[in-house]
Amino acid sequence: MRSLLVIVLAAGEGTRMRSTKPKVLHAVANRPMLAHVLDAALHAGASRLAVVIGPDHDAVAAQVRQAAPQAATFVQAERRGTAHAVLAARQALAEGVDDVVVMYGDTPLVRPETIAALRAPLAEGAAVAVLGFRPADPFGYGRLVTDKGELLAIREEKEASEAERQITLCNAGLMAFDGRVVLDLLDRVSDANAKKEFYLTDAVEIARALGRSAAVVEVAVEEVAGVNSRAQLAEAESILQVRLRARALEGGATLVAPETVFLSADTVIGRDVVIEPNVVFGPGVTVEDGATIRAFSHVEGAHVGAGAIVGPFARLRPGAVLGQGVHVGNFVEIKAADLAPGVKVNHLSYVGDASVGANTNVGAGTITCNYDGFRKHRTTIGANAFIGTNTLLVAPVSVGDGAYVGTGSVITENVPEDALAIGRARQVNKPGWAVRLRERLSAGLAPKK
Numbered sequence: 444m445r446s447l448l449v450i451v452l453a454a455g456e457g458t459r460m461r462s463t464k465p466k467v468l469h470a471v472a473n474r475p476m477l478a479h480v481l482d483a484a485l486h487a488g489a490s491r492l493a494v495v496i497g498p499d500h501d502a503v504a505a506q507v508r509q510a511a512p513q514a515a516t517f518v519q520a521e522r523r524g525t526a527h528a529v530l531a532a533r534q535a536l537a538e539g540v541d542d543v544v545v546m547y548g549d550t551p552l553v554r555p556e557t558i559a560a561l562r563a564p565l566a567e568g569a570a571v572a573v574l575g576f577r578p579a580d581p582f583g584y585g586r587l588v589t590d591k592g593e594l595l596a597i598r599e600e601k602e603a604s605e606a607e608r609q610i611t612l613c614n615a616g617l618m619a620f621d622g623r624v625v626l627d628l629l630d631r632v633s634d635a636n637a638k639k640e641f642y643l644t645d646a647v648e649i650a651r652a653l654g655r656s657a658a659v660v661e662v663a664v665e666e667v668a669g670v671n672s673r674a675q676l677a678e679a680e681s682i683l684q685v686r687l688r689a690r691a692l693e694g695g696a697t698l699v700a701p702e703t704v705f706l707s708a709d710t711v712i713g714r715d716v717v718i719e720p721n722v723v724f725g726p727g728v729t730v731e732d733g734a735t736i737r738a739f740s741h742v743e744g745a746h747v748g749a750g751a752i753v754g755p756f757a758r759l760r761p762g763a764v765l766g767q768g769v770h771v772g773n774f775v776e777i778k779a780a781d782l783a784p785g786v787k788v789n790h791l792s793y794v795g796d797a798s799v800g801a802n803t804n805v806g807a808g809t810i811t812c813n814y815d816g817f818r819k820h821r822t823t824i825g826a827n828a829f830i831g832t833n834t835l836l837v838a839p840v841s842v843g844d845g846a847y848v849g850t851g852s853v854i855t856e857n858v859p860e861d862a863l864a865i866g867r868a869r870q871v872n873k874p875g876w877a878v879r880l881r882e883r884l885s886a887g888l889a890p891k892k
């Protein structure tokens with residue numbers, strides 16, 4: 444197998460994003476664009492990864508460490524063109540690999556199979572391969588000058604002749620190079636052009652002048668959509684959502700109205716899961732086989748066990764772990780809580796920083812009072828317990844296995860197993876009291892008409 448070095452250019456300023464955050468850290472499907480690119484590179488079999496970042500891009504370097512700890516980062520101190528950026532990773536290039544692929548950190552939709560397709564011409568002897576596409580408006584892109592499928596040159600907008608500007612096949616930006624000659628090619632690139640930049644794209648003509656060939660691999664526009672603005676970020680999001688929904692459907696889930704379901708790049712959905720309309724999955728969610736997520740639920744950082752039913756209108760927050768067959772109903776919020784198999788929390792409740800044992804029923808309007816203004820405290824409820832409606836559990840507190848808590852209780856002390864706890868004012872009935880009240884209050888008033 445040919446070894447692969449992927450160099451990701453992530454030095455972009457992204458001024459059109461109007462953001463304090465570096466562009467490549469903006470997220471699609473709740474994952475930074477740069478992490479998508481690194482992920483694709485790894486899945487394409489990159490044995491080495493290099494990321495070129497701008498000066499003062501500590502946050503970008505931190506993201507690289509998190510998404511791909513094995514990647515080396517290189518700083519391009521000055522922006523002097525795409526070839527100059529690639530050469531910032533000279534040390535990685537000099538280590539010697541079979542194939543070198545250059546990707547952009549702001550082009551997050553490229554799939555591993557596209558990287559593989561781009562490399563294919565190298566195995567057949569090409570020195571350079573370029574990913575081509577046909578944008579609706581080619582303005583600003585490098586035009587691919589070809590002859591009978593053979594790539595002759597890439598002409599940047601500013602250098603292109605009138606005839607070359609008519610070419611609709613454009614450079615998407617991704618390029619692959621024969622690793623044995625890449626440094627030689629790039630060291631020959633000059634900045635004698637309209638932008639006074641070292642163009643990576645010049646490598647095509649340089650390779651041909653040295654008697655080597657160059658190839659184009661054409662892909663769909665969606666694959667290479669680049670992000671320069673918030674509007675393009677939203678477009679990339681919608682393209683990726685279409686793909687993620689298709690993946691869930693192919694995996695055996697039913698999405699009643701797929702276009703209304705929003706997934707994260709890392710959402711894991713099992714077979715025979717049913718997802719009703721208008722459900723949002725934040726990062727870190729796993730839904731096991733046969734579970735149902737009913738309409739208008741918001742789920743993040745949660746594990747939903749097999750056959751569980753969530754919603755409608757439920758909110759699962761990070762650390763919610765629902766066992767098999769758990770029911771979490773409408774207007775229920777679960778956070779950092781373990782619900783063992785068979786637990787039911789069906790209505791209007793907040794269960795946070797808690798564990799609930801198997802088959803326990805948590806009545807409507809139950810609240811775990813977990814926060815005292817300074818710290819969070821835990822509530823522990825055993826198995827087969829029954830928490831009456833409108834109970835307040837003031838943590839830290841525990842309810843034993845099989846215990847009952849009377850409706851409307853404020854529980855501040857631990858409840859032993861199989862006990863009944865009632866923590867509410869005793870009811871007093873005063874016969875005839877209402878009649879006497881009405882007589883007193885209506886004295887001297889005209890009778891009601």
Ligand code: UD1
Pocket residue numbers: 452453454455456495519521522523524525526527528547548549583584585586597599613614615616641642643644669
């Ligand atoms: C580049 C290509 C063009 C292609 C287009 C696709 C060149 C010379 N031109 O043009 O053929 O159609 O991309 O979008 O390569 N970068 C750095 N350091 C630099 C310059 C650029 O890291 O000094 C990074 C940018 O952050 C960006 C990428 O390289 O991610 C492309 O740079 P950009 O200036 O956008 O190039 P284009 O003019 O769009």
Ligand code: MG
Pocket residue numbers: none
């Ligand atoms: Mg650009």
